[in-house]
Amino acid sequence: MTIERIHSRSFFRAVFPFLIAFTALFLLIWPTVEGIVSRWFKFDESYSHGLLLLLVSVVLVVRTVKRESPVTGFYPLWLFPFALALLAYGLGDILRLQALREITVVPLLLGILAIFLGWRQVKAFIIPVGVLFFAVPVWDYLSWTLQLITVEINRLLLGFLGIDFKVEGVFVFLIGVGTFEVAHGCSGLRYLLVGQSLAALYGELNFSRLRSRIGLFLIAVVLSLMANWIRVFVIIYMGYETDMETSLIRDHDNFGWWVFAATLVPLFYIGRKLESNTIEKKAVDEGATVATNVQSQRRLWTGVLVVSVLPFVVGAVLPSSAGQIKPSPDAFDFNLDEDRYAPLFGNRLNGWRPQIRNPDLVFTRTMFYREAASGDEGPDQQLFVGVYSYEHQRHRAELVQYWNHIYDRSEWVPDGFFKVKSPSGIPLQGLTLRNLESGQIIHLAYGYYVAGFWETDQLRAKLAQVASFFSSRTDASAVIFGVACDSCDGEAALGELVGNIMPTVVGQVDQYFLQ
Known part of the structure; x- marks a missing residue:
């Protein structure tokens, strides 16, 4: 019982600086975090995987802590990028650019970890925390580009079949048949985000070489986009053949996920090949651990004070972004x-x-x-x-x-x-x-x-x-x-x-x- 109490007490002392720093940060960024999470609960949109990805991130962080046994210290050099991220967040708040606020959330989280762990230890947490970036709703800005790419791919494919059609922006007009809009939901963004997340997680769990991780990630991007191109082409073609009577027009979401699931087969096959053909033994970083006597408690708590005060300073100088929402206009x-x-x-x-x-x-x-x-x-x-x-x-x-x-x-x-x-x-x-x-x-x-x-x-x-x-x-x-x-x-x-x-x-x- 005494040993368990000692372990519990030491664990609390280790995480307490992080709790204080993250609490101060979340008091500043909570409206943005709330907006991100609200998008996760829209299960028919591109970010419905956010809750699952959050759970996966927590599991990976716990797994990394157990494996690496990080030692808390204070690394003041990392205060500078943390302050820059806070400045970017404040600028987004002033300009009411929600995307700029959202894009800084993950760097701010990693910034606090870097301040207390240093580069040698925090790099093990980059993927476990960084996968949350694939659930931050800033990727919508890619949607228009992805829509145009999808239209051009289908223009090419439909041209090979001799179908009478014309394209205007994101609209495909089948002459005498009907019109298809390659809308936001047809951009392939949701497949891209899920594919990127799976590739990043597979690399974290099975690879140690950066080259293998990047290679699998790029392959996942290509396969995810191809799944959407095939999906849209089949829907347009079936609409043409059935005079717009095909059930795929109204049930295209389920059909799309089946096509995407099929592309996971070659993705994981390639991942397995990379895993077996590459030496994937994790090298032991002798400088990864830090002696407990290197950083004094006074120095550590000085860092906690500085990191905790910075978000309050930014929050104090920013104009209020909340405002009262009228129950009716x-x-x-x-x-x-x-x-x-x-x-x-x-x-x-x-x-x-x-x-x-x-x-x-x-x-x-x-x-x-x-x-x-x-x-x-x-x-x-x-x-x-x-x-x-x-x-x-x-x-x-x-x-x-x-x-x-x-x-x-x-x-x-x-x-x-x-x-x-x-x-x-x-x-x-x-x-x-x-x-x-x-x-x-x-x-x-x-x-x-x-x-x-x-x-x-x-x-x-x-x-x-x-x-x-x-x-x-x-x-x-x-x-x-x-x-x-x-x-x-x-x-x-x-x-x-x-x-x-x-x-x-x-x-x-x-x-x-x-x-």
Whole structure:
């Protein structure tokens, strides 16, 4: 019993410095960690493996501790990269760039380990902790590139079969058959992340040579991408052969995982070959252990104090990024020409409405031209005007965020793109949508109005947030116009609506935020 108490006491003394340092760090980065974990619970997205990867990481860390028996010390040289990571996190907080905050989480964790263990000991923890990077939702920025690569591969494959098709952006139009969108979920990102994670874990458990680990990792990347290319090609081809009646169109997720599982067979076969053909005996690093008398307790606790204070200093100088989320948005009080436009009941346009999360102020109106309605017949055009504004951007209340979409991709598919110009020359992005079930067509024009600047691209709208730190305006708005009609020229009708309404809407938005 006495020996067990001694062991427990020594174990507590060994981990206590880490507990203090990690607690101080998590008090700073908790909103970001919470956002990452919330993505793990979305089981139909690319990061649903995050919870499992966290469990694997914990097991690997415990395994490494038992194997290496690390000795705690203080290595002040590593304070510099740790401080740089804190600075990057603070910059991401100031600019409201969630990706920059998220990308620093794993380096911050490894930074604390390096400060107390030094390079010779911390390098054994790089993979056990680093695998969490494959569950951090910063990989979405690869999605667009992966979508374009997938489209080009399928353009090549479909060309060999003599199929009549054309490609526009991420849309594959099968002439006379239908349209496929290589959307975010078809980029292959989820297969890539899982493949990378498996390759990293296999290398950690079975390889000691860096060359073997890198080789297997690169092979996993290629095979994971190939699985997605094959999946998308088969779905498009079967859609062509069955006149869009194949069940693979709606059940493509399960089919994709079966294809991906098939690619794991050659991956693990190659891994086994590398394992048997390479001398994989771990060399003993004589300098890996540190005598307990090298670092005094006073020096160690000085390091604990410095590491714990740094996150509090960064947190104290940063502006609050939390902010209060309104339970329901306030209403803009806009005045439109009531003699010209009559309201319609509801805030949807043929079942469509944008997906905007946690706005502070909202104005939506569905209406029609009064002079166009005659007799018992209803209006031949339905019009939509929507303004979704944030007084200032903060965590979970940002104009450009993962949950904000112009349309629900499970219900609508784009049929074309065009440009719309306002009377003041401001360009808006034009979009024609078709409902997947009813086949109804609507036409939209939208733009992002950030701190007085207009953008049509989400990335540029995100970067425009920087301007709010150098001006008196902190607002950001999505401005959307829509037209639904059966026999009219939708693009022309949309252009007329923008020309009539946009100056009034923008003027009243400016008046509200500049007062």
